[in-house]
Amino acid sequence: MAQRVKVAAVGDVPAGEGRVVTAGGKTLAVFNVDGTFYVIDNTCGHRGGPLGEGELEGSVVTCPWHAWRWNVTTGANANNPALKVECFPVTVESGAVFVEVG
Numbered sequence: 001m002a003q004r005v006k007v008a009a010v011g012d013v014p015a016g017e018g019r020v021v022t023a024g025g026k027t028l029a030v031f032n033v034d035g036t037f038y039v040i041d042n043t044c045g046h047r048g049g050p051l052g053e054g055e056l057e058g059s060v061v062t063c064p065w066h067a068w069r070w071n072v073t074t075g076a077n078a079n080n081p082a083l084k085v086e087c088f089p090v091t092v093e094s095g096a097v098f099v100e101v102g
Contacts, residue, residue, distance in 0.1 A: 001099040001102055002101065002102035003101055003102055004091075004098050004100050005023040005099055006030045006096050006097070007021040007023050007028065007039065007097050007098065007099050007100065008021060008096070009095055009097070010037075010092060010097060013031070013032040014032060015033070016032065016033075016034075017056060018029070018030060018032075018053070018056050019052055019053070020042050020052035020053060023099055023101050024102065026041070026101055027042040027043065028040070028041065028051075028088065028099065029041070029051040029052030029061070029072075030051070030052065030099075031056055031061065033056070033058070033059050033070065034051060036093070038072040038073055038087070039087070039088040039090050040075050040085050040087050041075075041086040044070070044085070045083055045084070046066055046087050047065060049063040049064055049065030049066060049068075050064065050065075051063055051070060056086070059067065059073045060072070060078050070085055075087040088100040
């Protein structure tokens, strides 16, 4: 069963940036794309790099280890959309960012 967990305050993740958080025993990456928040698995599907520490351009994050690129809105790899990282449902309420993990 999914669990709803607060992972950040809205002000903790500025537009155009990401953060690494832990929720429900998982390490996740939270991104702010022009005021809309997205959460994906923090582990790059290539060699396990920390996606939340990567550079975000628009809705695409570049893994800091080997430059693999992932769309944070869909979890799809930018070069091969058949490869994906897990995405998690996000809600924003009263200045807090919540994610559903389970």
